[in-house]
Amino acid sequence: MSLSSQNIHDIRATWSELAQDAEGTTDAFYAELFRIAPDVRPMFADTDLTKQGRKLAAAIGLVVRHADNLVPMVAPLREMGARHAGYGVEDRHYDAVGQALIATLQARLGPTFTPAARDAWIAAYSAVAGTMQAGAADLTRQSA
Secondary structure: OOOOHHHHHHHHHHHHHHHHHHHHHHHHHHHHHHHHOHHHHHHHOOOOHHHHHHHHHHHHHHHHHOOOOOHHHHHHHHHHHHHHHHOOOOHHHHHHHHHHHHHHHHHHHHHHOOHHHHHHHHHHHHHHHHHHHHHHHHHHHHHO
């Protein structure tokens, strides 16, 4: 699980801009997620979305900070994937989250979200989602 030096530069540069209004970014993300995948909305029925948004921004920030060495992130991401499986998250939901993330970044960053930055975020999200899905698969195997 590694990113190129250009990927790392691009996600750090764009995240530093987005982090200035992390709450607005995460609010926009959840609005987009619920728009494109309304079936996930019930999973958040008892969730304080402001608090959840802060957790999301912190998690993204952590991945961005460790983008040059994601190895320490593997175990926590696998654990997070197992927890999410317990919430009913399925592989198809990861696709919706990825779509919502990219659409949100595009909307929030406008022309700053270059094709290279888009590719960098797709690479980073793919690494994170794949690791989380592996953690969910571990849980499934252990339960069988």
